[in-house]
Amino acid sequence: MNIPQELKYSKDHEWVKVEGNRVTIGITDYAQQQLGDVVFVELPEVGADLTVGGGFSVVESVKAVSDVYAPISGKVIEVNEALVDAPETVNQEPYDGGWIAVVEVADSSELNELLSSDDYEKLLAEEGDH
Amino acid sequence: MMPRKTPLYDTHVKYGGKIVEFGGWLLPVQYSGVIEEHKAVRQKAGLFDVSHMGEVLVKGPEALKFLQKLVTNDVEKLVKNQIQYTPMCYSNGGTVDDLLIYKQNDEEYLLVINAANIDKDYNWMKDNSAGFQVELTNLSDETAQLALQGPLAATILEQLTEAPFAEIKFYWFMPEVIVAGKKVMISRTGYTGEDGFEIYCRPEDVTDLWEAVMEVGRPLGLLPAGLGCRDTLRFEAALPLYGHELSADITPIEAGIGKFVTANKSDYNGSAVLLQQKNEGPKRKIVGFIMTGRGIPRADYPVIYEGRQIGKVTTGSYAPSLDKNIGMALVEVQYSTVGQKFDVEIRGKSVTAEVISKPFYKREGK
Incomplete structure (x- = not known):
């Protein structure tokens, strides 16, 4: 399981890459493995306002439909159009080419609520115990 | 109710199967991946555990007479070692289940039914057997089943048996064959739209059989295959799945499988409604469609025409062989x-779609 140290994570299995007041968001390696072959990504619209915890994208595998929840509040300033024709990138490169959206952060204090890579690894270990 | 395990449960875990609950059973949804397994079955071969399927033996001097009352197809047409697909209906035409009938001899028929319907079907058969000289036995717990499906299925099987099984035609079976040292029943049947075989055996033999088939098949491209691709394969072939295209609320005529509802006999369960629907045409019908807009249809999504709901999706998916959403x-x-x-409503949004002919996939030469 790949959990890059430089990223932050949500309990809903999204990753967040922080660059100034902008963050890039995607789903984690664990999330893509759980979903299986991703065949469709519904992207948010550029300009959309996100509220932390709200659904903002949908990722579908052959068998499952899964909401992607906003790990942070803010405005969508860029979306990964490449996923329209190549949704499988989410499986192949969840932390690189599989990014979903770039968001301008509304409230930077929300960043403190996100998990470190160590904490996220612990969360996965706990989920694995079920 | 606790979900049950088939005798192959530990084998699925060993092979990396991702276990889910389906119809009261713990079974692998996938091993390496739904799309990879789907393509293996279309191009090479796949091995499925279908031990969850139910089996009921119908035995007695009035076995045929009883079945002619019970099901919609004409069972009299069957000869020894031949198989027939048939719906089984309520008197209002709604479907109890769809099943396979294996004719073992004039007084013995084996019925293969859907896993989630075993208790319902068995009780329904029992109730309907009153007044007939027949004996019903639920053999579901004493029967395990493998499905070896794909263009290389015969090549793989012939390395494990001396029996002239390659002569078996589609929808025929051999009642007693030795495969990998085990006594089994083999039929040329399946639920994938490909050539293939279903192997019925004792639960205590199924693990050895699985390993023997995998060992011979793996170098040829055989993959263990899960429920995920079982569904996408049958769906591309437009084979109905009970609970989706067939149900207590959907008749076989509406499902578009009227050719399995015979007019050769009368006074069978559902005959009045079904034969009338067959003659006059049903008011509702199962259609195939392709998404022309962006989105994947899923079961129960509303189908909309000019703002009014005209139906609902029964099965929808990305179709791996076609690379389309249908x-x-x-x-x-x-x-x-x-x-x-028409439109399919996906998460509150209308997405365009168009009716196309079924099946979506047909194997070459068929």
């Missing part, structure tokens, strides 16, 4: 012709 839907019959356009 579905089947039960719609009002006036919207069922090929080329008809």
